[in-house]
Amino acid sequence: MSTHRDPHSTVMRELLVRYLDAWTPAVLRSHRRATYIEAGDLAAAALRVFAEFADRLAGHHLDVVLVGGSPVLREGGEPHGLSLRSVEDPASLTVRGPVLAHVDVTAGSALTEPDVWRLVTSLAPEVLLTLPPAPAEQVTAYRTRLRSAGLTYALTVELTDDEGHARLLVFATAEVKHLTTFKNELWAADEFAGIRYRDPRDAEHTLVDISLRPQLxxxxxxxxxxxxxxxxxxxxxxxxxxxxxxxxxxxxxxxxxxxxxxxxxxxxxxxxxxxxxxxxxxxxxx
CATH class of the missing domain: 1.10.10.10 (Winged helix-like DNA-binding domain superfamily/Winged helix DNA-binding domain)
Structure with a gap:
């Protein structure tokens, strides 16, 4: 079996882990409860991050929800204060506290794009979405829908590999500080992963190397x-x-x-x- 990893997935995993490293202690510091929703294939990576903050879970509750049978490898017991459950239909979810959802509709997720927008409308979670590439007009429409759901601040960026295959990454939040944090992690990702960034609304379609000092x-x-x-x-x-x-x-x-x-x-x-x-x-x- 090949061990080659899709570079898109490699970068997505790194971005999620980097952001969770900032998000987890922040929400545990300021809230008693929080929810993480996984509708992709990065549950194991997320759980490893949460395990690193086991000491901070004392007196708090972090609910990890796997949607539609998202795969997860249990590598040990769940830390006290963390619960892990599965649901088939995210419309049935009830949550308390801050919510972060990772949804990848390009990697065999049980959720379709209409499902994603129903989740966004019903829960208004902070979201990290991976979607098929879309023209600028469609990307603008995505941003409008996110704002209507209360997610005022958004980042839309294409991840493009050396062969020209692209995926659209969408991060949206109601907190401007969280957008700043995610952007900092975006440019700090591994620059050797074989992925370049492109602004889907850039008329010149310029590809930009991942770097702390990117082309401007x-x-x-x-x-x-x-x-x-x-x-x-x-x-x-x-x-x-x-x-x-x-x-x-x-x-x-x-x-x-x-x-x-x-x-x-x-x-x-x-x-x-x-x-x-x-x-x-x-x-x-x-």
Missing amino acids: LPLRRALLDQLARRGSCTVADLQKHTLQETIYRPADTVEVLTSAAAAGTITREPRKGRLSPRTVVHTGQA
Whole structure:
């Protein structure tokens, strides 16, 4: 039997584990109960993360729900404070506290895309979805549906392998801090996994290597387009746009704007000094 792993799955597993490493202690610190829903094939990876926080489960309850027979390898006893159960229909779920759901409809999940949207509408969980690639218009429609469900902040990014096969990753949350955390983990993933990122709403379809210092050309285009529409705005406004509407991080905004100002592509007030969130930038040359 081949032991070759699909690079998409490798990156997805790493992103989930990285995010759970941040999500788990945060929810256990601030809530008595929380729920994790798995509708893919990463239950074992999630349970290994939860086991690392067994000491923090004391006095708390973490409910792990496997949907539609999601596979899991039991590698030991469940930590005190963690329960593991299976359900066939997520519509029957009742949950308390924060909810994070991982759903992969590309890996033989029992859930279809309509099932996913019913889950999102009924529970409004923080979600990490893997879907087939979709055109920009469809991705925008996904984001609109997520906002309507109360998940105001979203990231949509294509994971593309060396042969051009792609999957669409969607992360959505009601907490802007959680979006920031996930984006930081997105760019800290293993850059040797054979996957590059692409913003599905980038008209140039530029592929970007995974790196802590990624190529910023797609962000430059997005920010200059935004600035052209508005005429002028603060650096803080453009950092917010970067966080909420692109695959990049707010800190990347400053690097792009600093380069654009040095090239004379944009002007700024004040004209000298480091860019701060209150610095105003204008489209066009001085």
